[in-house]
Amino acid sequence: MSAAVTAYLLLGSNLGDRAALLATAREQLAASAGEIVAASALYETAAWGREDQPAFLNQALALRTALPAQELLALCLATEQRAGRQRLERWGSRTLDVDILLYGHEIIDAPALTVPHPRLAERRFALVPLAEIGGAVLHPVLGLSVAELLENCPDPLPVHRLEM
Template sequence: MSAAVTAYLLLGSNLGDRAALLAAAREQLALAAGELMASSALYETAAWGREDQPAFLNQALAVRTTLTPHELLAHCLATEQRAGRQRLERWGSRTLDVDILLYGPEIIDAPTLTVPHPRLAERRFALVPLAEIAGSVLHPVRHTSIAELLAICPDPLAVKPWPGR
C-alpha cells in the first residue's frame, strides 16, 4: 500500500442513462479507491474526435486513495466493465469511460498508463470539470495550473452545465 494521494478522474458517458451511469461509477470508485473528496457538476459536450455520435456527459472526481496508480487503473477499468463498456473503436460511443487525469504530482509513462493524461491540456471537456474542483492544482509536466490550461485550451467544443437531475 502506498501513502495517500489525491487522484483526479474523469467520468464520461454517451450511451444509455448517462447520468445514472456516472452516479453508479462515482459510488463504485469511492468504495474501491478511497475517499471521494470532491465531484464536479455534470457537463455536456459534443463528442471529441468523432462527431457522429451522441453528446457526452462528463464529471471530474477527486479521490483520496492509497492505491498505486496501476491498482487505481484496474478499478477504473473494472468500473467501466460493470457499466457494459465495449472497446470497439477509438473514440467511439461508450456507456462509461474513466480516465486518470492526475495522480498527485506523479509523472507516469508506462505501457498501460500515462499520467498526467497525455491529452488533458487539449480537451475542454476534461478541463472544465477539473478546473471546477482543482483549478489551482499544477499540471506536473507543464507546471501550469488547471485553470490556466483551461484559459488557453485550443479545443473549440462547447462544454455546458447539464441541467438534468
C-alpha cells in the same frame, strides 16, 4: 498500500442513462478506490475525436486514495466493464469511460498508463469540470495550473454545465 494521494478522474458516458451510469461509477469507485473528496457538476459535451455520435456527460472527481496508480487504473477499467463498456473503436461511443487525469504530482509513463493524461491540455470537456474542483492544481509536466490550461485550451467544442 502507498501513502494517500489525490487522483483526479474524469467520468464520461454517451450511451444509455448517462447520469445513472456516472452515479453508479462514483459509488463503485468510492467503495473500492478511496474517498471522493470533490465532484464537479455534470457537463454535457460534444463528442471529441469522432463528432458523429451522441453528446457525453462528463464529471471530474477528486479521489483520495492509497492505491498505487496501476491498481487504481485496474479498478477504473473494472468499473467501465461493469457498466458494459466495449472497446470497439477509438473515441467511439461508450457506456462509461473513467480516465485518470492526474495522480498526485506524479509523472507516470508506463505501457498501460500515462499520467498526467497525455491530451488533457487539449480537451475542454476534461478541463472545464476539472477546473471546477481543482483549478489551482498544477500540471506536473507543463507547470501550469488547470485554470491556466483551460484558459489556453485550443479545443473549440462546447461544454455546458447541467443544472439539476
